[in-house]
Amino acid sequence: MRLIINGEDLEVSKAETLQELLGEFCIKPERVAVEVNLSIIKKSDYGSCRLKDGDRIEIVNFVGGGQWKIS
Amino acid sequence: MEDKLIIKGIEFKSRLWVGTGKYKDFEETKKAIEASGADVVTVAVRRVNIIDRKSENLFDYINPRKYKILPNTAGCYNVEDALRYSRLAREAGISDMIKLEVIGDEKTLFPDVIGLLKATEILAKEGFLVFPYTNDDPIMAKRLIDAGAVAVMPLAAPIGSGLGIRNPYNIKIILETVKAPVIVDAGVGTASDVAVAMELGCDAVLLNTAIAGAKDPIAMASAMKHAVIAGRLAYKAGRIPKKLYAAASSPIEGML
Numbered sequence: 001m002r003l004i005i006n007g008e009d010l011e012v013s014k015a016e017t018l019q020e021l022l023g024e025f026c027i028k029p030e031r032v033a034v035e036v037n038l039s040i041i042k043k044s045d046y047g048s049c050r051l052k053d054g055d056r057i058e059i060v061n062f063v064g065g066g067q068w069k070i071s
Numbered sequence: 072m073e074d075k076l077i078i079k080g081i082e083f084k085s086r087l088w089v090g091t092g093k094y095k096d097f098e099e100t101k102k103a104i105e106a107s108g109a110d111v112v113t114v115a116v117r118r119v120n121i122i123d124r125k126s127e128n129l130f131d132y133i134n135p136r137k138y139k140i141l142p143n144t145a146g147c148y149n150v151e152d153a154l155r156y157s158r159l160a161r162e163a164g165i166s167d168m169i170k171l172e173v174i175g176d177e178k179t180l181f182p183d184v185i186g187l188l189k190a191t192e193i194l195a196k197e198g199f200l201v202f203p204y205t206n207d208d209p210i211m212a213k214r215l216i217d218a219g220a221v222a223v224m225p226l227a228a229p230i231g232s233g234l235g236i237r238n239p240y241n242i243k244i245i246l247e248t249v250k251a252p253v254i255v256d257a258g259v260g261t262a263s264d265v266a267v268a269m270e271l272g273c274d275a276v277l278l279n280t281a282i283a284g285a286k287d288p289i290a291m292a293s294a295m296k297h298a299v300i301a302g303r304l305a306y307k308a309g310r311i312p313k314k315l316y317a318a319a320s321s322p323i324e325g326m327l
Binding site for chain 2 (some may be wrong): 005006007008010025026027030031032033034035040042043058059060061062063064065
């Protein structure tokens with residue numbers, strides 16, 4: 001299955017759900033937020049969120065930032 | 072009597088709030104924030120590095136249980152993006168607070184106040200605690216509070232400029248106009264700028280570049296901590312009025 005994760009076109013072999021995808025990339029769900037095709041997925045729904053070919057996924061977290069534009 | 076800053080039931084230990092960007096590394100970020108005594112730190116929402124999973128995370132150094140995390144929408148130039156980043160920030164599960172920035176122009180980083188007002192209204196209705204970064208405009212400050220913001224964050228000067236408070240009279244009018252906390256955000260350069268903001272009666276100051284960009288960020292963080300305390304004490308103490316002519320402080324009586 002091909003997914004676009006954080007702008008990267010990637011081939012994912014095993015993961016069928018969002019929870020499995022995060023596991024495959026060793027991402028702890030506690031500190032991130034996830035969008036699938038522009039809809040935010042609640043943490044409690046990660047296990048039931050089934051992914052399909054071509055889904056656009058955004059996984060974000062917090063980084064250092066103050067008051068300016070970050071490139 | 073204790074002089075604590077409380078916003079919507081949240082008690083803040085420090086009136087100095089700091090950003091976490093522009094530091095040399097996470098170690099310096101941590102040390103500077105500790106030296107500043109701040110208990111609120113701002114953070115930005117960005118993509119996780121999915122390729123290099125070994126890269127360190129800010130929260131490995133800044134414990135989110137020890138600090139209040141204030142996510143921002145830095146880099147957002149329209150309402151839609153600001154809403155999207157705010158909702159993602161809340162879903163990350165650390166805070167309902169949002170430092171709302173809708174930037175109007177890349178060169179000045181001045182806020183687009185029309186977009187800011189719209190976004191404030193929507194997010195306040197969704198239950199966010201909205202802290203909008205705005206102009207030093209008393210009318211807009213009032214509009215933002217009326218739209219549901221829990222505080223206003225007028226700029227002292229352009230972000231990162233270090234120019235200090237360009238219009239103390241407007242800040243003073245904002246303080247009289249809004250019945251909500253006023254937190255000066257952006258543009259302060261050094262400790263005296265922070266002291267001026269606090270002496271005017273502002274409830275807190277948020278800064279980043281003035282510490283992170285100093286030659287010795289940790290020493291500057293400590294200077295800022297003391298400036299906030301000094302400025303607040305001076306405000307509470309009530310300064311003497313300014314006069315054109317001298318007023319002798321030694322008695323005339325008993326002179327030869």
